[in-house]
Amino acid sequence: xxxSSANRRNPIARRRILRxxxxxxxxxSVAELSDILGxxxxxxxxxxxxxxxxxxxxRAHGGAAARNLRPAEEALAVRERKDIEEKQSIAHAAAxxxxxxxxxxxxxxxxxxxxxxxxxxxxxxxxxxxxAVNVAHLLAENSRxxxxxxxxxxRRSSLATSGTFAETMxxxxxxxxxLLSSDGFSLSEGLSYANADDASVSRKMALRAKRxxxxxxxxxFEWNARLTGxxxxxxxxxxxxxxxxxxxxxxxxAAISVxxxxxxxxxxxx
Amino acid sequence: xxxSSANRRNPIARRRILRxxxxxxxxxSVAELSDILGxxxxxxxxxxxxxxxxxxxxRAHGGAAARNLRPAEEALAVRERKDIEEKQSIAHAAAxxxxxxxxxxxxxxxxxxxxxxxxxxxxxxxxxxxxAVNVAHLLAENSRxxxxxxxxxxRRSSLATSGTFAETMxxxxxxxxxLLSSDGFSLSEGLSYANADDASVSRKMALRAKRxxxxxxxxxFEWNARLTGxxxxxxxxxxxxxxxxxxxxxxxxAAISVxxxxxxxxxxxx
DNA sequence: AATATTTTGATCAACAGTGATTGATTTCGA
DNA sequence: TCGAAATCAATCACTGTTGATCAAAATATT
Numbered sequence: 108x109x110x111s112s113a114n115r116r117n118p119i120a121r122r123r124i125l126r127x128x129x130x131x132x133x134x135x136s137v138a139e140l141s142d143i144l145g146x147x148x149x150x151x152x153x154x155x156x157x158x159x160x161x162x163x164x165x166r167a168h169g170g171a172a173a174r175n176l177r178p179a180e181e182a183l184a185v186r187e188r189k190d191i192e193e194k195q196s197i198a199h200a201a202a203x204x205x206x207x208x209x210x211x212x213x214x215x216x217x218x219x220x221x222x223x224x225x226x227x228x229x230x231x232x233x234x235x236x237x238x239a240v241n242v243a244h245l246l247a248e249n250s251r252x253x254x255x256x257x258x259x260x261x262r263r264s265s266l267a268t269s270g271t272f273a274e275t276m277x278x279x280x281x282x283x284x285x286l287l288s289s290d291g292f293s294l295s296e297g298l299s300y301a302n303a304d305d306a307s308v309s310r311k312m313a314l315r316a317k318r319x320x321x322x323x324x325x326x327x328f329e330w331n332a333r334l335t336g337x338x339x340x341x342x343x344x345x346x347x348x349x350x351x352x353x354x355x356x357x358x359x360x361a362a363i364s365v366x367x368x369x370x371x372x373x374x375x376x377x
Numbered sequence: 378x379x380x381s382s383a384n385r386r387n388p389i390a391r392r393r394i395l396r397x398x399x400x401x402x403x404x405x406s407v408a409e410l411s412d413i414l415g416x417x418x419x420x421x422x423x424x425x426x427x428x429x430x431x432x433x434x435x436r437a438h439g440g441a442a443a444r445n446l447r448p449a450e451e452a453l454a455v456r457e458r459k460d461i462e463e464k465q466s467i468a469h470a471a472a473x474x475x476x477x478x479x480x481x482x483x484x485x486x487x488x489x490x491x492x493x494x495x496x497x498x499x500x501x502x503x504x505x506x507x508x509a510v511n512v513a514h515l516l517a518e519n520s521r522x523x524x525x526x527x528x529x530x531x532r533r534s535s536l537a538t539s540g541t542f543a544e545t546m547x548x549x550x551x552x553x554x555x556l557l558s559s560d561g562f563s564l565s566e567g568l569s570y571a572n573a574d575d576a577s578v579s580r581k582m583a584l585r586a587k588r589x590x591x592x593x594x595x596x597x598f599e600w601n602a603r604l605t606g607x608x609x610x611x612x613x614x615x616x617x618x619x620x621x622x623x624x625x626x627x628x629x630x631a632a633i634s635v636x637x638x639x640x641x642x643x644x645x646x647x
Numbered sequence: 648a649a650t651a652t653t654t655t656g657a658t659c660a661a662c663a664g665t666g667a668t669t670g671a672t673t674t675c676g677a
Numbered sequence: 678t679c680g681a682a683a684t685c686a687a688t689c690a691c692t693g694t695t696g697a698t699c700a701a702a703a704t705a706t707t
Contacts, residue, residue, distance in 0.1 A: 137694075138694095148695095152694090168695085
């Protein structure tokens with residue numbers, strides 16, 4: 108009724124109806140749509156292909172299905188996929204800094220998750236304190252590692268715990284190393300975060316660890332996220348895939364030792 | 378209703394329903410799916426094979442089992458698969474006891490994980506406090522649920538947190554309902570556990586909740602595990618697939634209300 | 648008004664998804 | 678351990694879908 112009245116209309120209107128129809132029904136067939144919208148199958152197919160390119164839906168033989176990855180899951184999945192190579196080499200280098208017996212803080216984020224994957228196959232024995240549920244989930248399966256998970260509310264977007272519980276608990280630990288990722292990094296603001304909980308937990312980790320190692324992928328350089336978490340003075344080491352030109356000297360002045368681990372696209376050394 | 382309306386449709390929609398079915402039930406048979414989805418067994422088999430290649434599930438003769446569990450920890454996976462139908466119907470019944478706004482304690486174990494799967498697709502809004510990392514991991518993705526994870530050491534065998542941290546934290550909550558699984562159940566010893574941490578956390582949950590609901594699969598009846606966790610007096614409700622003959626009266630005397638949710642092997646009501 | 652650009656619908660050969668059939672394989676109960 | 682029943686992989690024919698191409702129509706541009 109509603110839809111048929113808007114038949115013979117322009118592409119934008121048609122696609123809007125199409126999207127709504129898809130949202131309501133979850134999945135639609137080309138034939139149905141052609142019927143509802145009064146357009147030929149060819150047109151519908153073109154629409155669907157376009158919307159698929161936009162990522163709104165998933166094409167299938169005979170029709171399409173709405174993309175309902177849960178928002179959180181999708182966001183995480185996308186983040187996981189970004190700059191994978193860079194994150195992996197950073198993670199590998201960072202894991203190399205740890206030695207058996209160390210107590211390690213790890214906050215959350217896709218770079219940290221990459222470190223966790225490294226640790227899962229490494230041979231060091233560690234005591235790991237983390238706020239990331241997925242990191243704990245992965246590492247707890249390993250007998251070489253003792254995993255302590257900070258308690259508190261689990262945030263949907265990042266699957267990390269936060270809040271008073273987490274911070275109070277954190278205050279009872281003293282770590283050798285804190286491995287910290289962030290949303291932004293600059294010499295003026297240090298490690299910055301889009302989320303207040305992340306910022307707060309990360310700062311506390313930095314303060315309570317002897318050595319603070321920042322894991323920063325190159326796109327994050329010279330970018331300040333909303334909140335400053337760890338001031339630059341707290342940072343001892345910086346692990347990154349590539350340091351922007353001109354930053355080397357300033358980092359040296361700030362007494363930050365830099366470990367460069369360039370991403371290896373194809374081949375890689377053992 | 379939900380599934381049948383989207384029947385005879387495109388592959389993606391079908392596979393999505395299939396995945397959801399799998400997520401909720403933990404395991405599915407080709408015959409059931411063929412019935413539910415209105416597709417031939419050949420098609421279902423092709424779907425399952427495809428999803429198995431994606432690593433979503435594990436193929437088996439006659440059906441498939443969910444595999445959202447980590448690749449490791451075989452023991453957990455095995456326990457997960459034991460008495461699946463019983464656990465599912467218990468989980469379904471237990472989930473039905475909860476109403477929006479409730480604060481719920483959940484300990485850990487495969488039965489509890491089954492409840493989590495139910496809650497993931499249910500429509501209640503809850504505040505969930507749990508010691509199980511995998512439960513938190515699953516539920517945190519859901520916007521209807523606020524998840525609070527107890528902190529502390531993550532045990533490898535069960536992927537649950539325990540220790541002083543967890544217990545101290547637990548003491549700050551007051552719940553409406555505690556959903557508790559156990560390793561053994563008897564009228565003399567109540568809920569018993571093989572692990573001291575489990576016993577201790579569960580007891581504390583029972584004490585701090587207005588209503589204590591025990592989830593017990595029938596093989597656990599009249600079996601006392603090493604440690605008593607929750608004394609029988611604390612138990613208000615018992616959800617189980619089948620109560621052994623003769624136990625009904627004694628349970629009534631102990632003022633425990635029994636909810637029997639027999640396992641459904643093949644057909645199931647919508 | 649004339650022309651360029653985009654959108655649309657029709658046609659058709661190639662193709663993918665489905666269900667049925669078959670004979671091999673596995674599972675389960677006796 | 679054996680045999681019956683269920684499940685499987687492989688194959689085939691059928692149907693509906695696809696993408697490409699092209700001409701007509703609608704729309705925008707000059």
